[in-house]
Amino acid sequence: MGHIRDLETNLYSRDFFDEELERLSKKRDANIGTIIIEIDTNEPQIIKKTAELLSISVRGYDIVGRVSKNEFGVILEDINEDNIIEITKRIKDELENYLKEMPNPPKVNIAWNISGSFFGNVKEAYENLRRKK
DSSP states (O other): OOOSBOTTTOSBOHHHHHHHHHHHHTSTTOOEEEEEEEESOOOHHHHHHHHHHHHHHSOTTSEEEEEETTEEEEEEESOOHHHHHHHHHHHHHHHHHHHTTSSSOOOEEEEEEEESOHHHHHHHHHHHHHHHO
């Protein structure tokens, strides 16, 4: 495994994120939630601020990672639908409040899923994200 942390944002790296998601999905009777956030920018300042806002918008033990240049993921262990909707809304509100002051704010897409399966979880979250575009 490479770095545990993304060097630019200090969030967990994609490798660590994927390993944790796979590890947690093997637990019995665990509802694992995934939130995928895509922000349509490569501007370093916006990426860093997005990372900061994601970190303060989730529970202290949730795993927040940078999964690509402009995509982030959150792993939520032992989550139910009401809680993941609440957290997703909090993330959306925080990002909208930050971005609304910009003359041309980047588009943000957010999708979530709850599953006990690693592949079902990520695949479903990404499918939800693509449908929103």
